[in-house]
Amino acid sequence: MIIIGERINGMFRDIAQAIKDRDPSAVHEWARKQEEAGAHYLDINVGPGSTEPVEAMKWLVENTQEVTDLPLCLDSTKYDAIEAGLQVCKKPAMINSVPAEMPKMERVFSMAAEHDAEVIGLAMNEEGIPKDSESRIALAMELVATADAFGVPTDSLYIDPLVLPCNVGQDHGPEVFETLRQVKMLSDPPPKTTVGLSNISQGVKNRELINRVFAVMAMANGLDSAIADACDDELMESVATARIILNMDIYCDSFVDVFRKSNR
Numbered sequence: 001m002i003i004i005g006e007r008i009n010g011m012f013r014d015i016a017q018a019i020k021d022r023d024p025s026a027v028h029e030w031a032r033k034q035e036e037a038g039a040h041y042l043d044i045n046v047g048p049g050s051t052e053p054v055e056a057m058k059w060l061v062e063n064t065q066e067v068t069d070l071p072l073c074l075d076s077t078k079y080d081a082i083e084a085g086l087q088v089c090k091k092p093a094m095i096n097s098v099p100a101e102m103p104k105m106e107r108v109f110s111m112a113a114e115h116d117a118e119v120i121g122l123a124m125n126e127e128g129i130p131k132d133s134e135s136r137i138a139l140a141m142e143l144v145a146t147a148d149a150f151g152v153p154t155d156s157l158y159i160d161p162l163v164l165p166c167n168v169g170q171d172h173g174p175e176v177f178e179t180l181r182q183v184k185m186l187s188d189p190p191p192k193t194t195v196g197l198s199n200i201s202q203g204v205k206n207r208e209l210i211n212r213v214f215a216v217m218a219m220a221n222g223l224d225s226a227i228a229d230a231c232d233d234e235l236m237e238s239v240a241t242a243r244i245i246l247n248m249d250i251y252c253d254s255f256v257d258v259f260r261k262s263n264r
């Protein structure tokens with residue numbers, strides 16, 4: 001399971017302040033901490049309040065790369081910011097994200113093909129996020145077909161069924177799991193899957209418990225990756241344990257350490 005560390009995000013006050021002051025210390029600290037905790041990619045998001053997202057993205061990417069060689073997941077709805085980030089990434093990156101809408105898919109999949117980037121495709125369009133798995137799968141199918149048409153390999157595409165907080169979208173949970181299962185039947189090879197894990201517990205109590213139970217349930221339904229709190233030890237230990245129980249890693253006494261040092 002590929003862990004995309006969520007913490008370099010201007011949604012968090014320390015990162016928003018770091019961007020504003022152009023003081024990289026918090027960015028360096030979270031890059032190091034997440035890598036140490038076992039993250040495989042780092043999500044980079046300038047935050048909802050950024051007044052200069054293009055410059056901010058470039059600055060975040062450059063400063064993150066000063067302390068880590070992990071690949072980056074550029075998280076923005078502003079495609080000029082994604083493009084600026086791709087231009088300074090030292091390694092092939094992941095683009096986060098594109099909905100099943102034209103002309104957004106055209107812009108994003110062209111950029112991805114040019115920069116050899118992976119892409120997260122969202123199961124939503126102009127009409128929003130559907131509830132039932134059938135509609136989510138129909139959108140996933142559009143994403144798979146369009147990625148292919150623009151020369152993005154299917155296994156470089158990550159379908160995100162979109163997770164809503166369990167206090168507002170409780171009825172979406174089973175639909176998300178069903179979507180994760182059916183995505184694997186769309187094509188051969190199939191696309192990969194991802195979720196924004198912490199979404200499930202936004203605004204509710206017992207966040208860490210809800211996150212880790214959701215994570216292992218989603219893994220049992222075929223989840224390949226998650227944007228998540230890599231520094232939550234119990235989450236990372238639960239993920240490592242689920243991989244053993246699902247027979248994805250060979251058991252050894254140090255299986256938690258082995259997972260943290262792995263590439264997935």
Ligand code: THG
Nearest residue numbers: 006011012013096097120160195196198199202227
């Ligand atoms: N899918 C994709 N990308 C995503 C998401 C997704 N990127 C953003 C988000 N969702 C995933 N990242 C986070 C990061 C933080 C939180 C949730 C998801 C979070 N933040 C605290 C909160 O809102 O309560 C902030 C607390 C604070 O301000 O200190 O929970 O779904 N493709």
